[in-house]
Amino acid sequence: MDEMPQRIDPATDRTAAARLLGCAPDEVGYCPRCQGLTHRYGRNAQSICPACRSADALLGAPPPTRTSTPPANPPSR
Incomplete structure (x- = not known):
């Protein structure tokens, strides 16, 4: 049985x-x-992160998707 990935604490050295x-x-x-x-x-x-993706997979949640489109360039004045 595979272990669930663990969250990497933000205080961990990069x-x-x-x-x-x-x-x-x-x-x-x-x-x-x-x-x-x-x-x-x-x-x-x-x-x-891998821990959150693994938790989502266990719950049957769909993978995250990009929900917004990039902003359009504003018209120049």
Whole structure:
């Protein structure tokens, strides 16, 4: 049986968190749901941390999607 991923405490050193997440330290950021650390930026980034994604999968929730479109450029004056 697979273990559920654990939340990475925000006080964790970025280099250590990056090793756990398999990314560079400058690609580590905060999960918007639990405020734990996640591979937030760069290639193959996931804004939601592995622990929150795993909890969603157990509950049968759909994966997060982008719900808004980028703002249009305002007209120049």
